[in-house]
Amino acid sequence: MKPLLALLMALLFNGLAHGETARRWINPGENGGLAADGSYNNAQGLLGVLNAAGAVNVDGHPFFAPLGRNGRACVSCHQPQDAMSLSLESIRQQWQVTQGQDPIFAAVDGANCPHLPQQDPASHSLLLNRGLFRVFLPWPPHDAAGKRIEPEFSIEVVRDPTGCNLHPQYGLSSAQPMVSVYRRPRPAANLKYPTHQNFGVSSFIGKDGLPTARDPDTGKPTSMNLMADARAPSLRAQAADAAAVHLQRDAPLTRQQLDGIVAFESQVYIAQQNDKHAGSLIEESGPSAFGPRALLKGEAGVLGNNTSRWVFPMEGKWTALPRGNGAAADARNAARESIARGHDVYMFRTFWIRDSMHLNSVGLGNPTKRTCATCHGMHMTGMDTANGWMDIGSTNLPWARETPLNPWTTDKPELPLFKLTCRNDIAPHPFLGRVIYTQDPGRALISGRCNDIGTIVMQQLRGLSARAPYFSNGSARTLRDVVDFYDRRYNIGYSEQEKLDLVNFLGAL
Amino acid sequence: MITLLLTGAASAAVAAAPDAQQRNFVACPIVRDTASVPCWLAEYEGELYFLTLQTDVSAPVNPPMLGHKVLVEGRRTDKPRICGGIVLEPVRLSVVPALDANCNQLLPAEAQYNLDFEPPRPPGPSKGRLAFNTLDVQQAPVAPQRVEKQFSIGYDFDGRVGFKHPALLQPVLDYALAIKARSIDIEGHQGAALLSDGSVLSEAAHLAQQRAQQIAELLQGAGLTAPRYTVHWVDAAPAPNGTDDAPQRRVDITVRP
Structure with missing residues (x-):
C-alpha cells in the first residue's frame, strides 16, 4: 500500500478499531473499516484481530454487505469481536437490542424451525441458549458429481423438540427430505491452517482410505478440515454454499464477490493477546505461541505433536518465574506459570483414549495411552492436520450431554435425537454396534457411512475466550465444561489444579 | 469404463498340517x-x-x-x-x-x-518423526518409463480398505497418472486362515469381488478416470497352510501404458 493511502486509511479508521478494546457489533452494510491491528474485550482479556493485508474498508465489501434476501452478510455470523465466529453473549445482546429483528434470527436457520412464530424467543431457543444455527442437509446425500450415495444406515427421528425433522415441509418425510441438525458457526480466520496443502493431505483419506474431496477449482486434494462435516472442499465452495443457504441469496455469487470474500478471510488472523491475570501474551520475551501474529508467522499444515515443532510453542518459558516484585507482578507471574503448566498438561499428561472413531480405529489401538495433543496436533491451531472428523462423544450417546429426565426436573431436551441403524451387509461400527443414537450424525450425513456417525471435524483452538459456547452443538458453556467433558468421557482423573491450568491455557489461545 | 470378469475359481479351502512354531x-x-x-x-x-x-x-x-x-x-x-x-x-x-x-x-x-528398552514412540509427543517409515509415500519418478507395472494391496482378514491403504494406493495413482495409463487391470483375492487347532477360518463370501470393485471405485474417485478398467476376482480361497495365508488376502493391480 502506498504511504499516503495508508495514512488516509489509518485516519479514516482511527478510533474504529486500532487500539480500541471495546466490543463492537458490525451490522451488514455498515460503513467504516477494520484497522490492521484490532483488539476486543472479552471476559478473559483481549482478543487480537490482525488484518495482515492492512486496514479493511468494509463499504460494499462482499464479506460485510448483505447479499441475500434476509439481510445477512458473512459478518453477521463471523464477527471480529467474537474471533470471527459468534458468541452466545453477542447473540443475546442482539436479540435485546433489536427485539429479535437482527438478521441472524432469520427464520431459515436462526429459528429452531421456519414454521414457528418468529417473534417468540422460544422459537429461537437453540440460538439464544446454545448459539446454534439450524443446518439442514438433504437425505440421502449426494456426492460431488451429484450422484446419490446409498447410505449404510437408516435414520429414525426419536425426539424432535424443534418440530423440524418431522415437519411435513421441512422434515425427513417431506417432498425434499431434509435432516435438521444444530451447530455453532466456526471462526472465519486463521484459514491458511484448515485449508493447507501440507502434511496429511493426499488423494486418499488417511482415516479410511476413501478418495479425498478435491477442490473444484484446482482439482487438488484438500485437507477436508472446513466446517463440522467437511462438506465444503474449499473456501470458495463454502462461501457459495453459505450465500445460498444462510444468506438466502437466489443468484450465485459473482466471481468478484467470491474473490473478495476469500481474500478477506485468508488474511485475517485471530488469537487472544492479553489475559486478565497473565497480562500481555505477546511480549517479545514470552512464548511464541500467542497472539494473532504468531498465527500469521506459523507454518500451516505441520504436525506439532512432537518436541521439535510443538503444537503451541512455549519454548520452555513462563516456568519458575520470579516473585517478590510486588503483588501485581507476582500474580501475573503465577498466572503465566499456570498457562505454562496447562500447556504441559495438554502436551504430556497421558490418559486412556477409548472408543473414539477415527482415532482408536487408525492404528493406535483401542484404548491408546496418549495426550490431548495426539488428536489436537496441528502446529499453531490444535486441529487434526487433515480429515479431522472424529467421534469423541459430543453428539453420540451415551456420552453426549443430555437433559436428565426426572420427575422433579422441568428442563426439556433441546436437541433432536436420531436413531441410526447400520445395514447388516456392512461391518458394525467398531465401538457402537449397529444401532446408534445421536443428536447430530455429523460427517455421516455427507458420507452416508456408518463409521462416520457422530463424527465432527475438530476446530481450531484459537480465540476460545471470545466465542463461547463450545463443541459443535454448544454443549459446553465454558472452557471448564469442555475440560470436565473430557475428564468424564475418558475417565482422566484430572486434579483440580490440572483442570484450572488447562482452562487457563486454552483461554490464552 | 469398468469390465467385470470372474477369473477361474481356485481350489476350495482344505486344511494342511500347521507349522510347529x-x-x-x-x-x-x-x-x-x-x-x-x-x-x-x-x-x-x-x-x-x-x-x-x-x-x-x-x-x-x-x-x-x-x-x-x-x-x-x-x-x-x-x-x-x-x-x-x-x-x-x-x-x-x-x-x-x-x-x-x-x-x-x-x-x-x-x-x-516395564519395558527394558526405549519404545519406538513415547506415549506423549514424539521427537519429530513417525516411529517407522512404512507410511513414506513413494513419489513417482518425474518421467517414469512407460512400462507395465504391478502393485499388490494387502488386507487384514475379512478387511476392506482402511487407514493403511492410502500409502499403498497413492503410488498406484501417481504412477498411472505419470505414464498416462491406458488400462488398469485389477484382480481381487480372498483367503482363509488355518488356525493352530486345525480349524479353518474363511473370509466372507464374495470378498474378492468386493475388494477388487472397491479399488477400482477408489482410483476413479481419486481422479483416475481415463484408463479402461478390467476388474477380475478369484472367487475361492486357496488351501491355507497356516504360514502363508495372509498374503492371499490381496488385490493385484496392473497398470499398463
Whole structure:
C-alpha cells in the first residue's frame, strides 16, 4: 500500500478499531473499516484481530454487505469481536437490542424451525441458549458429481423438540427430505491452517482410505478440515454454499464477490493477546505461541505433536518465574506459570483414549495411552492436520450431554435425537454396534457411512475466550465444561489444579 | 469404463498340517500398561503371547481393539519375553469386526513388566518423526518409463480398505497418472486362515469381488478416470497352510501404458 493511502486509511479508521478494546457489533452494510491491528474485550482479556493485508474498508465489501434476501452478510455470523465466529453473549445482546429483528434470527436457520412464530424467543431457543444455527442437509446425500450415495444406515427421528425433522415441509418425510441438525458457526480466520496443502493431505483419506474431496477449482486434494462435516472442499465452495443457504441469496455469487470474500478471510488472523491475570501474551520475551501474529508467522499444515515443532510453542518459558516484585507482578507471574503448566498438561499428561472413531480405529489401538495433543496436533491451531472428523462423544450417546429426565426436573431436551441403524451387509461400527443414537450424525450425513456417525471435524483452538459456547452443538458453556467433558468421557482423573491450568491455557489461545 | 470378469475359481479351502512354531488363533486381546507405552498381549492354550506395542499409525503392526477379538497369525520366537509374553514375529493381527464386550482386560502397570528398552514412540509427543517409515509415500519418478507395472494391496482378514491403504494406493495413482495409463487391470483375492487347532477360518463370501470393485471405485474417485478398467476376482480361497495365508488376502493391480 502506498504511504499516503495508508495514512488516509489509518485516519479514516482511527478510533474504529486500532487500539480500541471495546466490543463492537458490525451490522451488514455498515460503513467504516477494520484497522490492521484490532483488539476486543472479552471476559478473559483481549482478543487480537490482525488484518495482515492492512486496514479493511468494509463499504460494499462482499464479506460485510448483505447479499441475500434476509439481510445477512458473512459478518453477521463471523464477527471480529467474537474471533470471527459468534458468541452466545453477542447473540443475546442482539436479540435485546433489536427485539429479535437482527438478521441472524432469520427464520431459515436462526429459528429452531421456519414454521414457528418468529417473534417468540422460544422459537429461537437453540440460538439464544446454545448459539446454534439450524443446518439442514438433504437425505440421502449426494456426492460431488451429484450422484446419490446409498447410505449404510437408516435414520429414525426419536425426539424432535424443534418440530423440524418431522415437519411435513421441512422434515425427513417431506417432498425434499431434509435432516435438521444444530451447530455453532466456526471462526472465519486463521484459514491458511484448515485449508493447507501440507502434511496429511493426499488423494486418499488417511482415516479410511476413501478418495479425498478435491477442490473444484484446482482439482487438488484438500485437507477436508472446513466446517463440522467437511462438506465444503474449499473456501470458495463454502462461501457459495453459505450465500445460498444462510444468506438466502437466489443468484450465485459473482466471481468478484467470491474473490473478495476469500481474500478477506485468508488474511485475517485471530488469537487472544492479553489475559486478565497473565497480562500481555505477546511480549517479545514470552512464548511464541500467542497472539494473532504468531498465527500469521506459523507454518500451516505441520504436525506439532512432537518436541521439535510443538503444537503451541512455549519454548520452555513462563516456568519458575520470579516473585517478590510486588503483588501485581507476582500474580501475573503465577498466572503465566499456570498457562505454562496447562500447556504441559495438554502436551504430556497421558490418559486412556477409548472408543473414539477415527482415532482408536487408525492404528493406535483401542484404548491408546496418549495426550490431548495426539488428536489436537496441528502446529499453531490444535486441529487434526487433515480429515479431522472424529467421534469423541459430543453428539453420540451415551456420552453426549443430555437433559436428565426426572420427575422433579422441568428442563426439556433441546436437541433432536436420531436413531441410526447400520445395514447388516456392512461391518458394525467398531465401538457402537449397529444401532446408534445421536443428536447430530455429523460427517455421516455427507458420507452416508456408518463409521462416520457422530463424527465432527475438530476446530481450531484459537480465540476460545471470545466465542463461547463450545463443541459443535454448544454443549459446553465454558472452557471448564469442555475440560470436565473430557475428564468424564475418558475417565482422566484430572486434579483440580490440572483442570484450572488447562482452562487457563486454552483461554490464552 | 469398468469390465467385470470372474477369473477361474481356485481350489476350495482344505486344511494342511500347521507349522510347529506358528501360532494362529482367535482370542481377546489384553492391554498391559507400563511406565511408558502399553503392551498388547493375548492368551492361547494357557500361554501368554506378546503381540505388539503401542506406537503410532506408521507401525508395521498396529495394536488391536478391546471390545473385539483378534485373529493372531504369528511365529513363536525365542526372543526375551516382553511384558511377560512370548514374542511372536512376524505377526499379523486382524480385528474381528463383531463386537465382544468380554474383551475388556486392561492390566495395570507392574514394575516387573516395564519395558527394558526405549519404545519406538513415547506415549506423549514424539521427537519429530513417525516411529517407522512404512507410511513414506513413494513419489513417482518425474518421467517414469512407460512400462507395465504391478502393485499388490494387502488386507487384514475379512478387511476392506482402511487407514493403511492410502500409502499403498497413492503410488498406484501417481504412477498411472505419470505414464498416462491406458488400462488398469485389477484382480481381487480372498483367503482363509488355518488356525493352530486345525480349524479353518474363511473370509466372507464374495470378498474378492468386493475388494477388487472397491479399488477400482477408489482410483476413479481419486481422479483416475481415463484408463479402461478390467476388474477380475478369484472367487475361492486357496488351501491355507497356516504360514502363508495372509498374503492371499490381496488385490493385484496392473497398470499398463
